[in-house]
Amino acid sequence: MRKLARNFRKSEDDKFSLPTLDDSRPMDTHEQEEVVRSLERMHAQQSLQWKSVFAALLFCYSAFLLYSIYQQALFPWELRYHAYFMEDVGSWMIITADWLAVLVCSMAIMGLLNNSKDHRRWIEYSCFVGLMLAVFWLYYMLRMPKFRWDVIWLPLGPFRYVLFSCLSLSMHLKFLLMH
Numbered sequence: 001m002r003k004l005a006r007n008f009r010k011s012e013d014d015k016f017s018l019p020t021l022d023d024s025r026p027m028d029t030h031e032q033e034e035v036v037r038s039l040e041r042m043h044a045q046q047s048l049q050w051k052s053v054f055a056a057l058l059f060c061y062s063a064f065l066l067y068s069i070y071q072q073a074l075f076p077w078e079l080r081y082h083a084y085f086m087e088d089v090g091s092w093m094i095i096t097a098d099w100l101a102v103l104v105c106s107m108a109i110m111g112l113l114n115n116s117k118d119h120r121r122w123i124e125y126s127c128f129v130g131l132m133l134a135v136f137w138l139y140y141m142l143r144m145p146k147f148r149w150d151v152i153w154l155p156l157g158p159f160r161y162v163l164f165s166c167l168s169l170s171m172h173l174k175f176l177l178m179h
Contacts, residue, residue, distance in 0.1 A: 051112045058112075061157065062105035069098045081151045088140055097136055104130040104158040130159040 027035070068079065076091045077083045085094065104126045111122030137155035141147065 055109045055112045058105045058109050062102045062109075065098050065102050065105070069095055069102075072098070081154065084144060084148055084151055085140055088143055097133060100129060100133050101158040104133060127159075127163070134159045 068082070071079050072082055072091060072095050077086045082094050107122045107126035107129070111119045111124075111126065114122065134155040141151065141155065
């Protein structure tokens with residue numbers, strides 16, 4: 001049993017373990033720098049993976065919005081979540097709001113995947129435009145005679161994804177500021 005347990009421990013993936021030579025002696029400067037570099041590489045890889053996941057979600061949401069624009073332009077008010085606003089809002093305003101949501105998603109995608117210093121600005125801009133879009137949808141939702149919970153995603157949709165992007169970016173910046 002002991003031999004099996006030893007073999008099992010040796011066969012485990014040591015990808016996430018820190019390199020140590022001897023626990024009784026401290027690591028020298030070169031070894032510490034090597035550990036820090038390996039941690040930075042792991043963080044950069046994980047950060048890129050999560051940014052890619054958020055960008056893919058934003059891309060799927062913007063593809064849905066493009067379909068929504070297409071439906072509203074060709075067959076006005078046939079989509080239920082647009083038909084609720086038929087009496088208060090013109091069709092062109094619905095289409096414009098959906099285009100703005102696509103713009104918000106595109107700016108957030110650029111902010112996530114761009115590695116330059118301006119990437120944070122793209123996410124900030126998308127956050128501000130998403131907030132204005134949320135205020136637009138909430139204003140018209142509150143004007144309806146009966147509040148519809150099934151369209152709450154209209155004001156919160158783009159803004160929610162942008163906030164997720166901001167959280168992803170802030171975690172990345174926090175790690176960089178620590179070093």
